[in-house]
Ligand SMILES: *[C@@H]1O[C@H](CO)[C@@H](O)[C@H](O)[C@H]1NC(C)=O
């Protein structure tokens with residue numbers, strides 16, 4: 001610990017260094033208090049290996065070719081935005097709840113599972129189940145704590161933890177996949193928001209008080225949606241994305257924002273932070289050249305070439321599907337999920353606090 005502290009602050013003026021050393025000496029609890037504990041609920045955007053562990057599946061290469069240089073169950077060439085958040089918070093990557101080997105839950109748990117929605121679909125880990133898993137985890141931790149085993153997260157740790165939710169994309173995608181009309185899709189949104197509210201309040205009623213809720217990105221800009229659904233939903237927006245899908249994402253986001261305003265005024269001893277992922281991702285698409293991105297609507301790992309490089313049943317990981325050589329010039333890794341390069345930018349925007357309402361940085365929320 002002292003080596004790390006000494007190293008990190010070695011450039012500070014002497015008086016500041018002494019203050020820090022003094023604080024560390026007189027108040028060791030401050031060190032523990034400063035460590036962020038994060039519990040995440042979500043889908044593939046934040047799944048660090050849950051689906052593969054939970055269903056005993058294998059996500060083969062080229063996923064994981066960046067950074068990890070092995071397959072990790074992340075739908076990405078490398079790190080997800082949540083990994084970059086952990087790096088920014090100086091905590092270890094979150095282990096998936098369902099991963100029985102080699103997991104470390106001392107700074108939180110990732111309950112996110114790819115393919116999930118707020119309601120049960122083909123994947124048996126919907127949002128409500130993920131929250132029940134959290135409650136199970138909390139009970140087990142309490143049981144094991146006196147024996148000095150388990151995650152060793154204290155009651156105070158659970159109370160001060162940040163609970164993040166990244167859900168909605170699959171809920172909105174599902175009716176579009178069934179060729180529902182735009183107005184039919186919109187009608188499903190209130191029920192989705194109500195399930196998200198139930199999930200948040202279930203954690204709140206079990207002692208959570210710091211919540212970070214991500215809105216959903218521009219679904220109509222995914223190469224997969226553009227390649228497969230443009231025949232039916234032909235209207236494109238200013239950047240060549242499917243207008244109906246993006247309008248539905250925006251309608252969901254408006255509803256989520258209103259919901260969180262209500263929760264903030266009703267539950268004044270808790271904080272519910274809304275993070276505008278749509279604005280972050282839409283900016284990457286609209287201003288792609290600024291970020292060194294060649295074609296923001298084309299998958300790196302896919303088949304068929306421009307404009308989207310996405311063909312049904314010839315997707316990333318299948319035989320004879322070649323990834324691009326430089327994924328840092330792409331936003332989309334496989335037609336659905338972002339590249340590590342995009343995730344890095346997305347995470348730095350989240351950490352900036354500029355896309356948050358109320359404008360609280362995650363780093364601050366952790367410490368508060
Ligand atoms: C957790 O424990 C409480 C009793 O302390 C029990 O009522 C609750 O059902 C348990 N929840 C889970 C998910 O195990």
Ligand SMILES: *[C@@H]1O[C@H](CO)[C@@H](O)[C@H](O)[C@H]1NC(C)=O
Pocket residue numbers: 177178179231232
């Ligand atoms: C949706 O429409 C497309 C194109 O008309 C068709 O190929 C597909 O089978 C339809 N899907 C469903 C679920 O009805």
Ligand SMILES: *[C@@H]1O[C@H](CO)[C@@H](O)[C@H](O)[C@H]1NC(C)=O
Pocket residue numbers: 207208209269
């Ligand atoms: C918030 O306030 C409610 C009602 O006063 C109380 O029941 C609950 O325990 C408080 N929660 C926290 C995390 O302090």
Ligand SMILES: *[C@@H]1O[C@H](CO)[C@@H](O)[C@H](O)[C@H]1NC(C)=O
Pocket residue numbers: 182235243244247
């Ligand atoms: C999407 O929203 C824009 C702006 O409100 C509107 O002009 C357009 O007609 C909508 N398109 C669809 C398909 O919903």
Ligand SMILES: *[C@@H]1O[C@H](CO)[C@@H](O)[C@H](O)[C@H]1NC(C)=O
Pocket residue numbers: 279282283284286287
């Ligand atoms: C593109 O960048 C400009 C300049 O930073 C910004 O004003 C604009 O909102 C961005 N476009 C989108 C769609 O985010």
